[in-house]
Amino acid sequence: MDLAYMAELPADEFVLRRQKLAAQLTDNSVFIVFSEVEKRRNNDCTYPFRQDSYFWYLTGFNEPNSALVIQKKGKLVETTIFVRPSNPLMEIWNGRRLGVERAAEKLHLDQAFSIDDFARIFGKICQNSTALYHYQGLQPWADQLLAETFISPPDYINWAPMLDEMRLFKSANEVRLMQQAGQITALGHMKAMRQTRPNRFEYEIESEILHEFNRFGARYPAYTTIVAGGENACILHYTENDQPLKDGDLVLIDAGCEFAMYAGDITRTFPVNGKFTQAQREIYQIVLNAQKRAIELLVAGNSIQRANDEVVRIKVKGLLDLGIMRGDIDELIANNAHREFYMHGLGHWLGLDVHDVGSYSKEGQNGDRNSKVRDRPLEIGMVLTVEPGLYISPKSDVPEQYKGIGVRIEDNILITEYGNKVLTAAAPKEIGDIEALMATER
Structure with missing residues (x-):
C-alpha cells in the first residue's frame, strides 16, 4: 500500500472555493x-482544538x-x-499565532484585521449593503459578536444550503x-484484527487502532471509536469500550481516522x-451480500433509497431462510418488520465531517434540508x-443461536464516471480473508 501522501490542500483550492461561493451571492452583499x-x-x-468545517x-x-x-x-469581490493579534507572551504559553501582519498574504486574501476590532470594522464593511449572509445559531460566540x-x-x-x-x-x-484517510483507517482495522484475543479489553483494541492512525499521520479519530464485543454490538453507538472480549463472541x-x-x-x-x-457466519453473510449488492447499485443516476430497498429485501429473505423472521x-x-433488526439507514455523506453536509432528497435540493x-x-x-x-437483541424471539449477534459492514465509496470506487477496500471483509489474516498472528 502506497502511503506517500499529500498532507494538505494547495492554497489555490481555497481561492477557487471562495470565488465559486462569491458567484452565488447577490449583488451588494456581505458574507x-x-x-x-x-x-x-x-x-x-x-x-484539542478542531476547526469548524465550513x-x-x-x-x-x-x-x-x-x-x-x-x-x-x-464584479468586485x-x-x-x-484573526487573533500576535502576542509574544501568549505564544510562549499556548503556541504560535499567524497574526494580522501575515494573515492576508499567507491565506491569499485581500486584507486582515484583529478580531479585537471586529465590531468597528465589520460595521463599516456592511454599510449600504443590501444583504448579509450568516448562519445564525451555528457559533454562539459569533452571534454574540454580531x-x-x-x-x-x-x-x-442562511448560507448553509x-x-x-x-x-x-x-x-x-x-x-x-x-483516499488516504480510507487507507489509514483500513490499516487501523487490520491492526485490530491482528491484535484481538479473548480476554483483552475493548479499550485495548481501541488503543491499537488509534496508535495505527497516529503512525501514519492521522493524529485524531474522526469520531469516537466503537469497539463492541458480543451483544454490545446491538447498541448502535456503543462507546464505553470497557468490557473484556469473550471467546466465541x-x-x-x-472506527475512522481524520487525516488532513x-x-x-x-x-x-x-x-x-x-x-x-x-x-x-450465516448472519454475517447476509449483511455482506446486502452490502456488496448496495455497492453495485450506488452509481451515478441511482439513489441511496433504491439501494436500501434492495438491501432490505436481501436481509428479510435471509432472515426468513434462517427462521428468524416468519411470514x-x-x-x-x-x-x-425488518426495523427490529435493521433500524438505521444505509449510509451517509462523508467529507470534512463524518456525517457530512448535503441534501439526500430531490426536495432538499430546492431548500428542504x-x-x-x-x-x-x-x-x-x-x-x-x-x-x-443486522442486530439481534438477546431479548428477541428468535432461535437461541442467533441471540446477541450484531453485525455491521461499512465502506466508503466515491461516485465516478465508471460507477464507483471503494476507498476502503484494503480492510478485509470476506469471511475467509478475515480468518486468514487473524490466523497469521496466532
Missing part, C-alpha cells in the same frame, strides 16, 4: 463565516476566534479575515486526501477468537458510506 473557538474541558484545560473549507486556517468576510459589489456590532440585528440569509451543496462534490485534491469495530481534516469511516465485524461460528416477504417489508427521503440521484464526485447491519 461572513466564523471559526470554532477553544472548548473548556475542565478548570483551565481545553479540549470555515476551514473556505480558508484552510486552523486558529480559533477568527472570521472570514466576503464582500460583493458588482473583496475578502477580509479577522449582536454587539449592530444596534438592531439585520435579517440574515450553498456551502452544503459545494461541499457535497469533492475535488480531485479532496479525493486524494479521502463477535466484535464490531466502527477529512474523515475515514469503516466498520468491520469479526470473531474474537479468529473463527466464525456457523450462526455468526410473507412483501408484507413484512410493507409493515417495516430536513427531508428524510433519500431519493436524490447520485452524481460524480459524491462520497458516501455503505453500512448495512
Whole structure:
C-alpha cells in the first residue's frame, strides 16, 4: 500500500472555493463565516482544538476566534479575515499565532484585521449593503459578536444550503486526501484484527487502532471509536469500550481516522477468537451480500433509497431462510418488520465531517434540508458510506443461536464516471480473508 501522501490542500483550492461561493451571492452583499473557538474541558484545560468545517473549507486556517468576510459589489469581490493579534507572551504559553501582519498574504486574501476590532470594522464593511449572509445559531460566540456590532440585528440569509451543496462534490485534491484517510483507517482495522484475543479489553483494541492512525499521520479519530464485543454490538453507538472480549463472541469495530481534516469511516465485524461460528457466519453473510449488492447499485443516476430497498429485501429473505423472521416477504417489508433488526439507514455523506453536509432528497435540493427521503440521484464526485447491519437483541424471539449477534459492514465509496470506487477496500471483509489474516498472528 502506497502511503506517500499529500498532507494538505494547495492554497489555490481555497481561492477557487471562495470565488465559486462569491458567484452565488447577490449583488451588494456581505458574507461572513466564523471559526470554532477553544472548548473548556475542565478548570483551565481545553479540549484539542478542531476547526469548524465550513470555515476551514473556505480558508484552510486552523486558529480559533477568527472570521472570514466576503464582500460583493458588482464584479468586485473583496475578502477580509479577522484573526487573533500576535502576542509574544501568549505564544510562549499556548503556541504560535499567524497574526494580522501575515494573515492576508499567507491565506491569499485581500486584507486582515484583529478580531479585537471586529465590531468597528465589520460595521463599516456592511454599510449600504443590501444583504448579509450568516448562519445564525451555528457559533454562539459569533452571534454574540454580531449582536454587539449592530444596534438592531439585520435579517440574515442562511448560507448553509450553498456551502452544503459545494461541499457535497469533492475535488480531485479532496479525493486524494479521502483516499488516504480510507487507507489509514483500513490499516487501523487490520491492526485490530491482528491484535484481538479473548480476554483483552475493548479499550485495548481501541488503543491499537488509534496508535495505527497516529503512525501514519492521522493524529485524531474522526469520531469516537466503537469497539463492541458480543451483544454490545446491538447498541448502535456503543462507546464505553470497557468490557473484556469473550471467546466465541463477535466484535464490531466502527472506527475512522481524520487525516488532513477529512474523515475515514469503516466498520468491520469479526470473531474474537479468529473463527466464525456457523450462526455468526450465516448472519454475517447476509449483511455482506446486502452490502456488496448496495455497492453495485450506488452509481451515478441511482439513489441511496433504491439501494436500501434492495438491501432490505436481501436481509428479510435471509432472515426468513434462517427462521428468524416468519411470514410473507412483501408484507413484512410493507409493515417495516425488518426495523427490529435493521433500524438505521444505509449510509451517509462523508467529507470534512463524518456525517457530512448535503441534501439526500430531490426536495432538499430546492431548500428542504430536513427531508428524510433519500431519493436524490447520485452524481460524480459524491462520497458516501455503505453500512448495512443486522442486530439481534438477546431479548428477541428468535432461535437461541442467533441471540446477541450484531453485525455491521461499512465502506466508503466515491461516485465516478465508471460507477464507483471503494476507498476502503484494503480492510478485509470476506469471511475467509478475515480468518486468514487473524490466523497469521496466532
